[in-house]
Amino acid sequence: MDTHCMRLQVAIARLIRTHRLELGLPQSNLAKRARTHRPLIARAENGAHELMLRTLLRYAEALGCSVTDLVRAGNQLCALEEVQRAQHPDADPRQQNVPRCRTKRETW
Numbered sequence: 001m002d003t004h005c006m007r008l009q010v011a012i013a014r015l016i017r018t019h020r021l022e023l024g025l026p027q028s029n030l031a032k033r034a035r036t037h038r039p040l041i042a043r044a045e046n047g048a049h050e051l052m053l054r055t056l057l058r059y060a061e062a063l064g065c066s067v068t069d070l071v072r073a074g075n076q077l078c079a080l081e082e083v084q085r086a087q088h089p090d091a092d093p094r095q096q097n098v099p100r101c102r103t104k105r106e107t108w
Contacts, residue, residue: 016041
C-alpha cells in the first residue's frame with residue numbers, strides 16, 4: 001500500500017472514532033449497528049485493520065454518514081497533516097482538530 005493510502009486509512013480510522021464519540025456511542029453499540037464485532041471496531045479505529053469497501057460502507061451507515069463523506073474528510077485530514085508536518089515537524093498530528101463528516105441528518 002502506498003504512503004497516501006496508508007495515511008488516508010489512518011485518517012479515516014480517526015474520523016470513525018471521532019464521529020462515534022461525537023454520537024456518544026460505545027464501540028459495542030457501533031459494532032451492533034455495523035453488524036460486526038467490537039474488537040474489529042477497535043482495530044479499525046486504531047488503523048490496525050485494513051478497511052475493505054464493504055466494511056467501510058457498514059461503518060458509514062452505522063454512523064449516519066456516507067463513504068464519500070468519510071473519504072473526503074479523510075483526504076482533508078491528510079492535507080492538514082501534510083501542512084502541519086511541514087510547518088511543525090515535531091508536532092504530534094493526533095493533537096489536531098479532525099474534520100467532521102456530515103451526517104444524513106445534516107444539510108450543508
